Amino acid sequence: MTEALLDVEGLRVQFATEDGVVRAVDGVDFSLERGRVLGIVGESGCGKSVTSMTLLGLTRGANARFEGSVKFKGQELLTASESQLRKVRGAGIAMIFQDPMTSLNPVQKVGDQIVEMIRAHEDIDKRAARLRTTELFVEVGIANAASRIDAYPHEFSGGMRQRVMIAMALACSPDVLIADEPTTALDVTIQAQILELIAKLKDERGTSVILITHDLGVVARLADDIAVMYAGRIVEQGTKESIFYDPQHPYTWGLLGSIPRIDRPKPPKLHAIPGQPPSLVRPPQGCKFRPRCPHAFAACFEEPDLVARVEPATHLDRCWLTPDEKRGRRDETIQGTTGEEAA
């Protein structure tokens, strides 16, 4: 096994708010090897973005508390100083954000925004940095790259802006690329183009990717490994194949069942997971998914650990049901043959 590029252990992030302490991330472990793509999946507010932003120290603030460890190439990032982190940001770990419409500075030329980043990390002159920016624009598929680097963000469409963001993220050849819902704000056709672009660049450059999304279709396309997050915790983790073909956690079933599929008979009603994600200030007792889980039983008032319950041993989950019980019940949810309907 190759040494992990990024190793996250027992990560907890808490924010003090007026309503109480929000446990946004509540004990997350994962590691990322060179060249692999990890998909972190979950619905809004499950802590997936906070997890990724914490890797770069972007959630630091007066009201934030951190526990655990984030090691990047052996360097602890959670306790690193701002100046140490600055060297990692962009150069070691780069990030693409969800909304390309608001993620670029509206009053600065896009090329300058990338040049600024290159020159923050490397001692090169402006001309060389501009040249590299132009090359990056060509690489991410922006036409007329040489003149487009002098355009302002509002002169680009959403998909093109996301290409600019990707060019920026790749500018210093990072080891890890974090893509936080990179396609959520885009049209479906553009989504496919952007995903293909990320896949292509990952293959060409051998970059590791953390792909954060609520869309299992997106991870199916790109990810090698998947971590399903719910209420600040990972509830199921494994390779893409084992998660898709042998999902163990009822929440994962719900996510899989809520995707419309054209390769299966049309269900009477598309599955929806009933209820709302739990409060992160006062989470439910035991398994966090228990209040929304149709299969909950007495044991669920105690939270199961994230351990291997099935083969392969890398496939971990947090559910008290036996593997046989799971296999017997999950198809109802995933294939939508059940009468279990949205509330």
Place this chain on the structure above:
Amino acid sequence: MGVFVIRRLIGMVLVLFAVSFITYLIFIKIPGGDPAQRIAGKLATAQNIADIRLKLGLNHPFYVQYYDMMKQIFERKLVSYQSQLNVVGQIEEGLPATFSLAIGAGIIWLFFGIVVGTISAITAGRLSDRLITVLALIGISMPVFWLGIVGRYLLAENHPFGFLPDSGYVPITQSPVQWAYHLIMPWFVLAVLFIGFYGRVLRSTVLDTINEDYVRTARAKGISYRRLLVRHVLRNSLIPIVTLFGLDFAAVLGGGAILTETVFQLQGVGQYAAMSITTLDLPPIMAVTIYATFFIVVFNFLVDLLYAWLDPRIRPA
């Protein structure tokens, strides 16, 4: 762009006309505003008043009078009803003092407003922010005439902590050192209100900007904090400050610092305006109105141009 400039220039002339005409109408309608009666005095006969009317052309319809007065202003012939001095000449005499006050105070309030607002925003919720907030509210609440008099009482020569001149204006051509020395107190007294106000406005725009997605992007790029603050946060937060500054600065240039000029006896345009109003002296009031309106519309126009330069999104394509 050319069309834009021409349209704005025409608009500026129309605004000048409208403001001066409305001021004129208000004046001739207010009780006791009749210049002939005021000039003739308490014991005047009807004949005296009629003679003065004829002499000043006050027997014409009001729009003809308005036209005559405007013509005289632009021909630099208009004289005061009270002092018989040429009003344009009087305004020109007040210009150096008013400009000196406005430019000095403007630099001070812009500089300290930005510094105070930025510090307040980046330390939001901490002691320095709270202290600045309290001081800003005190600054905004203190009337200039009160602050000016207290300043003179405490800091002017022959007073408890006196080290500054009491009042008055020394032309820069006569002695630059004395010029600045005499203006230090007026500059700061006038600037205090604006510093407090700009600091508060900037604090809130900086706090809004800091939470923008593009600032997060900039942080994720690994650039220095200083660059993040200047290039990404302040660069965007200062856009509304430009509008405020353009208009406030124009108002002070246009003689709007009436209280400061009067408290410190600067003999500027503002003080001239104040004097003319107390004696209901129409010609200088009209001339000062046009003079002030001119600065307001010109600076409004400059602000628009500057805006387009600062924010590429509103540049005409």
